[in-house]
Amino acid sequence: MVRSRELKVFSGNANQALAKDICQKMNIPLGNAVVTRFSDGEINVQIVDNVRGMDVFVVQPTASPVNRHLMELLIMIDALKRASATRITAVLPYYGYSRQDRKVQPRVPITSKLVADLITTAGANRVLTVDLHAGQIQGFFNIPVDNLFAAPVLLDYLRSKKFNNLTVVSPDAGGVERARAFAKRLEAALAIIDKRRDKPNVAQVMHIIGDVKGHDCLLLDDMVDTAGTLTEGATALRANGAGKIFAACTHAVLSGPAIKRINESVLDEVIATNTIALDSKQQECKKLTVLSVAPLLAEAITRIHEETSLSSLFV
Numbered sequence: 001m002v003r004s005r006e007l008k009v010f011s012g013n014a015n016q017a018l019a020k021d022i023c024q025k026m027n028i029p030l031g032n033a034v035v036t037r038f039s040d041g042e043i044n045v046q047i048v049d050n051v052r053g054m055d056v057f058v059v060q061p062t063a064s065p066v067n068r069h070l071m072e073l074l075i076m077i078d079a080l081k082r083a084s085a086t087r088i089t090a091v092l093p094y095y096g097y098s099r100q101d102r103k104v105q106p107r108v109p110i111t112s113k114l115v116a117d118l119i120t121t122a123g124a125n126r127v128l129t130v131d132l133h134a135g136q137i138q139g140f141f142n143i144p145v146d147n148l149f150a151a152p153v154l155l156d157y158l159r160s161k162k163f164n165n166l167t168v169v170s171p172d173a174g175g176v177e178r179a180r181a182f183a184k185r186l187e188a189a190l191a192i193i194d195k196r197r198d199k200p201n202v203a204q205v206m207h208i209i210g211d212v213k214g215h216d217c218l219l220l221d222d223m224v225d226t227a228g229t230l231t232e233g234a235t236a237l238r239a240n241g242a243g244k245i246f247a248a249c250t251h252a253v254l255s256g257p258a259i260k261r262i263n264e265s266v267l268d269e270v271i272a273t274n275t276i277a278l279d280s281k282q283q284e285c286k287k288l289t290v291l292s293v294a295p296l297l298a299e300a301i302t303r304i305h306e307e308t309s310l311s312s313l314f315v
Contacts, residue, residue, distance in 0.1 A: 005055045005086060007305045010047070012060040012072035015277040018093065018294060019059040025298035031056075033079075035072055043068070045075045047083050055305050056085040057128070059297075062096030062115075063276040064255060070096060070115065074122040081123035089126040089304060090119055093275035093293060094251050098133035101140075116140035128300055130275050130293060131222050131250040146310055148300055150250040150273050153291050155185055157271060163216040164243055167191050169208075171221050171233045179220050182248075189215065193233045213241030223251035224272065227258040231265040238266045251275050252288070259285050 010031035011019030023030045032048035058080070060073040073090060080088050100111035112134075119127065120143055127145045132138065138145040166188040170179035172195055183190045191210025217237050224230050224247070234245045245267050252272035262270055262285055270285075273293045282288070296313065303310050 005053060005305075007057070007301075008049065008051055008054050008085075009057045009059060009301065010076065010080070012058070012069060012076055014060045014063060014069040014072065015093065015274070017277060018061075018274055018292075018297075021274075021292060021294035022059060022298045022301065025295055026302060033076065035076065043071050043075050045072070045079045047076075047079050050083075051080055052084040053086050055087050055089075056080050057089045057091050057301050057304075059091045059093070061092055061094035061276055063094050063251075063253065066096040070118075074118055077119070077122040077124050087125045088123055089128055089301075090124040091297065091301070092127065092129045093297065094253075095129050095132055095137065098137060101134040101137055112137050113140040126304070128297070128304065130273075130297070133222055146300060146304070148293075148296060148310075148313055150275070150293055150296070151182065151185075153273055153293055153296060154248050154250075154271060155182070157289075157291055158182075158186060158218070158248065163188075163218075165189070165215040166218060167210065167212050167215040167242075168218050168220055169193060169210075169212070169233065169237065171195070171219055171229050175221055178222065182218070182220055186218075188218070191217070193236060195229070195232075208236060208240050212237055215242060216244045217242045217246065219245065219247040219267075221247075221249045223253050224249045224258065224270070225253040226256045227254070227261040227265075230270070231261045231267065234265050234267045244268045246271065248272070252278065252282070252290070254278070254282050254285075262287055 008031045009023050010033045012035050020030050034046045036044050058076050062070045097111040097115045130148045131150050132147050168179045168183040168188050169191045170176045171193050191212050194207050219233050230247050237245055246269050248271040250273050270287050271289045273291050
């Protein structure tokens with residue numbers, strides 16, 4: 001049985017701080033792996049620890065630089081497979097290329113499916129991830145996928161804050177289900193921003209569906225990339241009489257002008273998790289609060305290893 005095998009957790013270079021935090025919660029050492037690059041950019045991996053017959057987890061969000069971190073993951077999985085690990089679970093707190101999950105125009109790829117095929121072909125036996133951009137990505141894999149939700153982590157923090165007539169706001173129609181779930185748990189009202197997106201990473205806010213005048217507002221999304229949607233939404237809420245304006249997301253991608261936009265916006269606070277490691281510039285954003293998903297992932301890894309149910313974590 002799997003529970004009798006030794007458990008090992010390894011990490012690439014994408015978010016070693018999170019991997020170490022996970023291991024600390026589990027009271028085990030982080031596995032010893034050397035992940036370097038040759039002078040021409042090729043990635044070189046050596047698994048220093050013995051993994052023969054072991055249950056192995058590789059923590060590697062495929063965040064920026066996406067392609068480098070994805071290749072690190074694939075090569076680490078291959079190295080572990082060739083080192084005779086019995087089971088390899090790819091732990092992707094953030095799944096890169098998740099927004100390319102369908103054909104939105106002719107002659108474009110479905111890159112989420114391609115990445116799923118690459119991970120499976122490399123030798124992963126299972127995938128553990130957090131808040132996939134689209135639930136159907138689970139079906140792109142022919143191996144088990146556990147898609148955890150960061151909602152409990154965010155909700156614990158939000159419940160500790162004092163709001164004045166809180167309204168949870170979805171930044172678009174696609175996020176209504178997520179916003180409604182948060183609104184129910186926070187006993188808050190619900191509003192929706194109607195917007196039109198003319199091209200990628202550019203959002204034009206149209207109008208607010210719902211009453212936000214005099215209410216504190218919480219803009220909720222699964223990720224914040226360039227922060228255009230977020231800051232324009234906050235501006236629209238303020239124009240409609242909203243009080244304090246907060247934002248919450250799972251994945252703080254924060255690319256391009258995101259930090260500048262957030263700092264100059266009417267947002268009071270942006271709450272995110274540490275599924276993606278922040279660089280020094282991003283860490284300097286005074287409006288950003290980062291919460292840890294390490295306890296959530298540590299519990300999930302433990303349950304997968306012990307072959308017990310994860311159902312209670314899907315809330």
